[in-house]
C-alpha cells in the first residue's frame with residue numbers, strides 16, 4: 001500500500017512520475033502557482049498603466065491575499081501529510097451476511113443521479129412513488145407510510161418514542177439481540193419494559209404474551225421482532241395480533257430483516273406500527289427505515305399527553321413533510337437514498353411479492369440441505385426458520401472465526417458470526433434480496449467444501465453441492 005504525503009515543490013518535481021495517479025494534487029499545485037503569478041502580473045500591469053494611491057492599496061491587498069493563501073496552503077499541507085487518504089475501490093465481495101445485501105446496478109445508478117431540492121415538486125413526486133411502493137411491500141393502505149431518515153435503529157427508536165410516554169408499560173418479546181435492544185429503548189423513554197422471553201433460536205409463544213397481558217394491568221403496546229436476525233428465528237405474528245386487539249393494545253413489529261423477503265401483512269394481520277430497513281431484503285444501501293402507522297397508532301400519537309421524546313423522530317412533525325398538500329420542511333430529506341429506495345422498490349414490484357417469497361424460501365432450503373451435509377445444523381427448529389437468514393451452529397472442532405476470515409480473504413464471501421451468547425458458536429448466512437440466488441448458494445457451499453477439505457473436516461468433496469442441487473432439481477421438475 002502506498003502512503004502519500006504532500007511534499008515541497010522541489011520534492012514534487014523529483015517525484016513527478018510517481019505521483020501521476022494523483023492528478024488532483026497536480027491541479028492544486030498548479031492553481032496555487034498560477035494564482036501567485038496572475039496576482040503579480042495584475043499588480044505590475046496596474047502599476048504601469050495606472051497612477052495614484054488606489055493602485056498601491058490594491059497591490060497591497062492582493063499581496064495580503066497571496067500571503068493568506070500561502071499560509072492556508074501550508075497548514076493544509078501539514079494536515080494532509082498526516083492523513084494519507086488514498087483513492088478507494090472496494091474489494092469485490094459477495095455479501096451473504098446478516099446485511100447489507102447485494103445491491104442491483106439499477107439502484108447504484110439511481111444513487112448517482114443529480115440531486116433535486118427536497119421541496120422541488122419533481123422530488124415530491126419521488127416521495128409519492130416511494131410511499132405507494134412501500135404500501136405495496138407492507139401490504140397496507142395506511143396513509144402514514146414513509147421512509148424514516150436513518151437506519152433500522154431509527155425506525156426502532158421511532159416506534160417507541162412516538163407511542164410510549166413515561167410510565168407506560170410495553171410487553172417486549174425477547175429472544176435475541178434485537179428484542180433486548182427494544183426493551184432498552186422502552187426503559188430509556190421512561191416506559192416499563194415487561195419482557196416475555198424465549199430461548200435464543202426459538203420464537204415467543206402467544207400464550208406467554210397472553211399471560212403477560214392478563215397479569216400486567218394496562219399495557220400500551222406489545223413489541224415483537226418478526227425476523228430475529230441474531231438467531232434466524234421466524235416469529236409467527238397473527239395470534240399475537242389477535243391478542244392485541246382483544247386487549248385493546250397496540251401491536252408493534254420489527255420487520256427489519258423480513259420485509260421484501262417474507263410476507264408482512266400489516267392490514268390483514270392487524271399490525272399498528274411496523275418498521276424495516278433498506279439494506280436487507282430490499283437490497284438498497286443502509287440509510288432509510290420504511291415505517292408505517294395504522295390509524296389506531298396515529299390516534300395514539302395524536303392523543304399523547306407529553307411531547308415525543310425525540311424531535312427528529314417525532315412523527316407528528318414529520319407527517320407534515322410527507323403528507324400530500326402540506327409538505328412543510330422538517331429536515332432535509334436524504335435525496336439520493338430516496339432515489340435508491342424508489343428503484344429498489346420498483347425491482348420488488350417488477351418481480352412480484354409472491355415470486356420473491358418463493359425465491360427466498362427455495363434458496364434457503366437448498367442452503368440448509370447443503371450445510372446439513374457439512375454438519376452445520378440450523379439453530380431454530382423446522383417451521384421457525386427465516387428464509388432470508390439461516391443461523392447454523394458450528395461444531396466445536398471447526399475454527400469458526402478462522403473459516404469465516406478465509407471465506408472473506410480467499411473467496412471474497414462475507415457471512416456473519418454469532419452475537420452475544422452465540423458468539424463463536426454460530427454462523428449467520430444471509431440470502432436477502434439480490435443476495436438470494438442459486439448461484440450464490442452454490443458458490444458459498446463450494447467455498448465451504450474447499451475450506452473444510454483443506455482443514456481436514458471433510459473427506460467427500462461435492463456432497464453439499466449435490467444436496468443443494470437436488471433441492472433445485474426437485475423444484476424444477
Ligand SMILES: Cc1ncc(COP(=O)(O)O)c(C=O)c1O
Pocket residue numbers: 098099151152153154156178225227228229230254256257277286
Ligand atoms: C431485527 C433487527 N432490528 C433492528 C436492526 C437495526 O437496524 P440497523 O442496523 O439498520 O440500524 C437490525 C439490524 O440488523 C435487525 O436485524
